[in-house]
Amino acid sequence: MIDRVKRLFWRAALADHSYLFLFDPPPEDEAISLDCETTGLDTSTDEILAVAAVPVVKGRILTSQRFEAIVKPEVAPRAESIKVHRLRARDVEAGRPMREVLPALLRFIGSRPLLGYYIDFDVRMLDRYAKELLQVHLPNPRIEVSSLYYDRKYGKAPPGTTIDLRFASMLADLGIPALEQHIAVNDAVMAAMAWLQLRDMAARGERLKRERRRDATAAPLGA
Amino acid sequence: MSTGFDAQNPPFDRLTQQEVEELRAATDIGYFTPGETIVASGRPSDFLHVVIKGAVEARDGEQLQGVLGPRDSFDSRALVHGAAGEDFVAAEETLCFLVPRATVQGLIARNAGFAAFFYADVSRKLEAFSDARKAEGGMESVLRSRVRDAMHGRSIFIDASATIEQAGHAMREGNSNAAFVRDGARIGVVTGMNLAKAAVLKRLPLETPVREVTHFDVVAVDEDDFLFEALLSMTRHGKRRLAVRSGGGFAGFLEDIDLLGRFAGNSQLIPGRIDRARGLDELAVAAREIQDQVERLHRQGMKVEVIAEITSDLNRRLFVRLFELVAPPSIREQGCLILMGSEGRGEQTVRTDQDNGLLLAGPVPEGELAAFREGFSGALDGFGFPPCPGNVMVRNPLWSQTAEGMVRQLRHWVMERTPEAAMNIAIFLDGVALTGRMALLAETKAELFAMMRGEAVVLGRFALLIESFATPSLGVLGTLMASVGVADDAIDIKKAGIFPIVHGVRTMALEKGITATATAERMEALVEGRSFDPGFGRDVVNALRVFMAYRLTTQLEAVRRGSVEGEALLRPSRMTAVDRDILRDSLRVVRQFREVIAARFRTSAF
Structure with a gap:
């Protein structure tokens, strides 16, 4: 409800009417798996270095039609973030500035729902640029893979259950082979894989098994 | 940018880097829910599927033919020939790479090694398979090299009327330990040892014509023959030196010493040891x-x-x-x-x-x-x-x-x-x-053939042995066992593959009174006598070859372990995708062959 009101408000406040398509009704059974690599985790100051958007249409992850861009930040990436995403200053130097990337990305995404692992973070990052550069918000519905996973795995779990929602743990649990993480397109593909499986399991009412507590907390015996 | 597509996984390992990139760029990923039919039997497919995770069952009607797991691909028949041989059904939550048909066909047209994987004809596939095997371990050069590459020295020709003394000088001048002897139309060989024996042991005078000590039963190979054929010939005839033919004449000699550096073995020496054993x-x-x-x-990859x-x-x-x-x-x-x-x-x-x-x-x-x-x-x-x-x-x-x-x-x-x-x-x-x-044996066998002639019921009983062991479906056991935590999926290839083929062909040989004993020769005789379809006959023999190749490997493992237990057990889970594919094709040939035999001898009547 609040979301609907927000969307209406954003739609009314949209400065550039060429972005009205963002508010179109989303196409049937299509989504965009989105992932950003950033200089850090602060959405108000950190910058996007790479972005990947992979369409997921009717059970298929269309990697062949993905959107991928390296972004040239205003400030060069710092050492600690380079360790995570391995995009060095000279890698991003070859990128395009966000003001060029963003319009193309938004047109690519269209009104399709955005899915990802902690998708709010990625959307907040993009939103900041969108507001600055185009005076638009991303009104797209969001699909949070970790919460779908929580439902399948820990929904109705007894109190005291150790909850592990880490990306790598979730992928391992679903049997999805780990691609090299922190490459935007890989993260997007893995999140899409997880989503397709979780969505299907939810439709079939199937749940993931929880390990017994002792497995999770078993201490080495030192034998 | 990789999306986890493993280019080292056969048959993709045969692609060039550029071809791999082309394939990756065109590839999507599909998700399939348990029970979903991914490719239906008899239908074409728009994609080559490569399993990322999950399990896919290959089904022939009710019968489970195999279970494909990560890195396996399917279905080449549906892709290239427009009709899948089996139903492919997701058994678990399954993700597959989807390589578009057009991309695969483009690569097939350009890359012969990659194309071999997609041949419909089992025989061609198997040939490509054994060629690929040969390349392993860097032994290719040995197997590909020919007699011409290994022989050395010039050939010396002596007239048969020359004396043994003259022959000795000619050989020393030519720096050779053997010479060809021309005696009219025939050509023989004389060796230094022959001369020495003549002079020392037989005390023949040095004026003796060399003809007297020459042997004319020359064992020869062609200079274009493969070296391993020469090795085979040395072993069979127990010779350490072979004459080498070139064009219409002789070009020189190939000695076992010329082979020793290339083949680590010494099989050409063993016959001598056996024959000399006292x-x-x-x-x-x-x-x-x-x-x-x-x-x-x-x-050595022989x-x-x-x-x-x-x-x-x-x-x-x-x-x-x-x-x-x-x-x-x-x-x-x-x-x-x-x-x-x-x-x-x-x-x-x-x-x-x-x-x-x-x-x-x-x-x-x-x-x-x-x-x-x-x-x-x-x-x-x-x-x-x-x-x-x-x-x-x-x-x-x-x-x-x-x-x-x-x-x-x-x-x-x-x-x-x-x-x-x-x-x-x-x-x-x-x-x-x-x-x-x-x-004596041929006479006894003739009696046996006579006993069986026209005895349809007796032959039917005989053929029935082929049903002793069911042909397993590749991997059924594997998934069952894996699902209960016992990672064992061994197939007994002696029972599953070798016996049905050998016995089926044997039954037909018994019916037709064919005296050959090797399965391949029996099949050849059956095809010649128009009792068997040539194309299918080739598939059957090739399938047997595959089983024998795997059998040898498992036998060698058993020998290394020092136990004959499980010497015929094959573990598909430890095989590469291509090997598994070949095994699946071979087992399919066995199944078809069983049906042919069952129909022909009406074994269902028993």
């Missing part, structure tokens, strides 16, 4: 060398048939020599030593057990026969040949008796119509005569 202990040494030889040749041929040849020599050493004159006079079962068919690769017998033209003293039975089989025990589990050995009086008695016995088995009796007939049918009164 006692059982010396023969035991040669027996051990045969065993080592198999492994060495295999490591083709299985060639290894089988060499081993079989050497084993036969060994048995003959043993017979000569152990048999008393009465048995040597009356007897015919026969090899049966897989040894008889020449399809044994690493020796497994003793399958031999003795036919006698007439009675011999009971005491001598008893001593020989024990002496012969006992010696083989000592050489490390495990006794035959079915007790088909000289030691067993049933298998060492007069030909007359054997005919009675065969007639009895034909009447008996039990599986055991049928198996005994099968074993006998595969027999080959090794030494002694060779005609």
Whole structure:
């Protein structure tokens, strides 16, 4: 409800009417798996270095039609973030500035729902640029893979259950082979894989098994 | 940018880097829910599917043919030939790479190695497969090299009327230890050793014409022959030097020393050792060398048939020599030593057990026969040949008796119509005569063929043995076991692949009175006699080759482990995707072949 009101408000406040398509009704059974690599985790100051958007249409992850861009930040990436995403200053130097990337990305995404692992973070990052550069918000519905996973795995779990929602743990649990993480397109593909499986399991009412507590907390015996 | 597509996974490992990139760029990923049909039998497919995670069952109607797991791909038939051979159904939550048909077809057109994977014809696929095998371990050069590359020295020609002294000088000047001798139209060979023996041992005068000491039964190879063929020839003829033909004449010699550097083995030396053995202990040494030889040749990537041929040849020599050493004159006079079962068919690769017998033209003293039975089989025990589990050995009086008695016995088995009796007939049918009164076996077999002529019911009973073991579906067991946590998915290829083919072909050979014993030769005779479709015949023989190749590998492993247990067990989970694909195709051939046999001999009537 609040979301609907927000969307209406954003739609009314949209400065550039060429972005009205963002508010179109989303196409049937299509989504965009989105992932950003950033200089850090602060959405108000950190910058996007790479972005990947992979369409997921009717059970298929269309990697062949993905959107991928390296972004040239205003400030060069710092050492600690380079360790995570391995995009060095000279890698991003070859990128395009966000003001060029963003319009193309938004047109690519269209009104399709955005899915990802902690998708709010990625959307907040993009939103900041969108507001600055185009005076638009991303009104797209969001699909949070970790919460779908929580439902399948820990929904109705007894109190005291150790909850592990880490990306790598979730992928391992679903049997999805780990691609090299922190490459935007890989993260997007893995999140899409997880989503397709979780969505299907939810439709079939199937749940993931929880390990017994002792497995999770078993201490080495030192034998 | 990679999306996890493994280009090292066959058949994609045959693509160039650029081709891999092209393939990756075009590839999508599909998700399939448990129970979903991904490709339907008889239907085309827009994609080549490569499993990322999950399990896909290949089903033929109700029958589960196989379970594909990560890195397996399907279905080449649906993709290239427009009709899948089976249903492919997701068994679990499954993700697959989807490589578009157009991309795969483009790559097939450009890359022959990659294309081989997609051949419909099992035979062509298998050939490509064995070629790929050859490349392993860097032995390609040895196997591809020809006699021309290994021989050295010029050829020296001497006229037969020249003296042995002149011959000696000519050979020294030519720096060669052998020379060709021209005697009118025929050409012979004389060696330094021949000359030395003539002068020293026979004290022939130096003026003796060289013709007198020349041997004209020249064993020759062509300079374009492969080296391993030369090795085979040396082994078979027990020669350490071969004449090399070129065009219409002789170009020189190939000596075992020329091969030694290339082949780690010494199989060409073993026949000499066997023939020279003067006692059982010396023969035991040669027996051990045969065993080592198999492994060495295999490591060099030599083709299985060639290894089988060499081993079989050497084993036969060994048995003959043993017979000569152990048999008393009465048995040597009356007897015919026969090899049966897989040894008889020449399809044994690493020796497994003793399958031999003795036919006698007439009675011999009971005491001598008893001593020989024990002496012969006992010696083989000592050489490390495990006794035959079915007790088909000289030691067993049933298998060492007069030909007359054997005919009675065969007639009895034909009447008996039990599986055991049928198996005994099968074993006998595969027999080959090794030494002694060779005609005795052929005469006895002729009696057997006569007994079976027109006996549709008897033949049907005989054919029924093929149903002894069901052809398993690749991987069914695997998934079942894996799902309960026992990671074992072994297939007994002897029961699943080799026996049905061998026995089916054997049954038809029995029906048609074909005397050949090797399965490939029997099939050839069947095809020639228009009793069998040539194309399918080739598939059947090739499938047998595949099983034998895998069998050899498992046997070698068993030998290394020092235990014959599980020597025919194959574990698909440890095979590459291509190997598994080949195995699946081969098992499919076996299944079709069973149906042909069942229809022909109406085994369902029993």
